[in-house]
Amino acid sequence: MSAAQVTADTAAVTGSAPLWRRSLKALLASPVVWFCLVVLGTVLLCAVFGEQIAPQSANETDVSRAFTPPGPDAWMGTDDLGRDVFSRVVLSAAPTLQVSVTSVGIALVVGVTLGLLAGYYRGWVDVVVMRVVDVMFAFPVMLLAIAIVAVLGAGLTTAIIAIGVVYTPIFARVTRASVLSVREEPFIKAAKSLGARDSRIIFTHVLPNVSAPIIVQTSLSFAFAILSEAALSFLGLGVQPPDPSWGRMLFDAKSFLNQGWWLSVFPGAAIFITVLAFNLIGDALRDVLDPKTMTKERA
């Protein structure tokens, strides 16, 4: 092999930082992503150090201070029992994150596993999994969650299970759809021709190649899970009083819409901003992980 041939055959050498590092770099270049990270970081801080941040405990009542409007004493005012709204909003971050992270975690693991199996093996596995998924999709999300809570009893744990179950089908479907195209890729046949076993093909070759839509779906599901938790708590089926949660606070506030706007606005805003941050970061991830943008980078 001559040197000239070699040169002719040599592509432009690019830096070979791992793909995830490149994606991260592209992600951090966007100011929107920074906004999201600041918001989510704040929520996380509140969840971990809520006790230290909150000026009062969640349930310290002082009826003489009831319905204090937002001011220097109470930044977000107080509610009908004189509880500090700011403290309750801060302390609600922990159960909210707990519910959304755990439930999305359950949905992610179960849904992706089912989707991988259904998409890779096809046949009766696919038929069974996808028909169950279809049935679950046929129920309105909240109705299904409410039904599960009704069976298992209200509370934080059942809210987690209910939301986890409700979001499993979407992960199964998103994963399966991607697996269906990836399994036909020649490199899967190449891996088989090398003697790789199914488990290896599924986890080393298929899963990384379907991870982009799953990552995006995860971040979007966090947002939906927070909304679902708020809705369940609003209906009295999630976090139980006197524990605080954004949804629960909205539920309590609806009787006092005329007495104190701050009772509903601040927990509502907390939900809004957190969900917005998860959605925006999901969109940003979608852009960064889109193979087309990678191709552009390549050219």
Next chain:
Amino acid sequence: MTTTNVSTTAAFGVDDLSVRIGSAQILNGVTWSVERGETLGIVGESGSGKSMTVLSATGLVPRPPAVVTGRALLGQPDGSQSDLLTMTAAQLRAVRGRRLGYVFQDPSTSLNPLLTVERQLTEGLEYHLKMRPAEASKRAVELLEMVGIPDPARRVKNYPHELSGGMRQRVMIAIALSCDPEVLIADEPTTALDVTIQAQIVDIVRSLQQRLGTAVIWISHDLGVVGGLADRIVVLYGGQVVEQADVETLFEQRSHPYTQGLFAARPTLGRTGNELVTISGSPPDPRELPPGCVFYDRCELRLDDRCRTERPPLVELGPEHWVRSFCATPERQEATA
């Protein structure tokens, strides 16, 4: 039925291999074999069953829906031959990659885009040869060097998209040869590459074959490529072997009308005239194969009744020169050559 047989010394061969998927008869009694250190070229147009013979023989065609009959014999180190078609899935996995290396047509899609070259090279080494990761990484660099990739220590950390098509195909060859297999199956490995790179890949495979003594099965639709590389050539048409001979014999005394058509259709430097020669018509639908000769519809030499109704047997015209046609006589060949 008169037919060739897989020799007892063959490194790899298929014996009376037939594949049916639903109502489509994809392969019909195909037999060929390749000796150690020999190169067998399998030639035919799209849909002739070229890839199918090796894919079905190595169990890479899902069964069902495919129904595969016959034998696929792999020579064992002790001189015996074992049939891949009766092996369990685990036994097949132990053979693939270890004793049979595969290079596929399109190097841009045959490598996992998300794994580095190193990761893909070491996979087989760790799985088949039980190498430790550090040892396998070292071997990966040697393998890249072996296939002529410059600066292999750095290239090994690259992702497939950072390599050119020719480099990727070299990586594929390195992966296929990583476990030192006795048989290398190259399924149209140069079709997706431009001509200069094609020549390089052919050179690499040829020199590696001489060094390693690997038996090579080279599948192509390009007689030019195969002619320069193979010792023997099998011409497939409509899922059947229509002609089989060593390269010299085939080039000098091509006898099947289809083979003659393939040769005539090769563009040649210096030939005048504007139009390229083609074989008119298209290959038969494998769901409705004609009862007689599979080439009947397109044959310019057909004898009306016999060719239409009777399936010609594979006949030995000369030593190791087999043809499946009633019209294959040297006189006729000379008349059209």
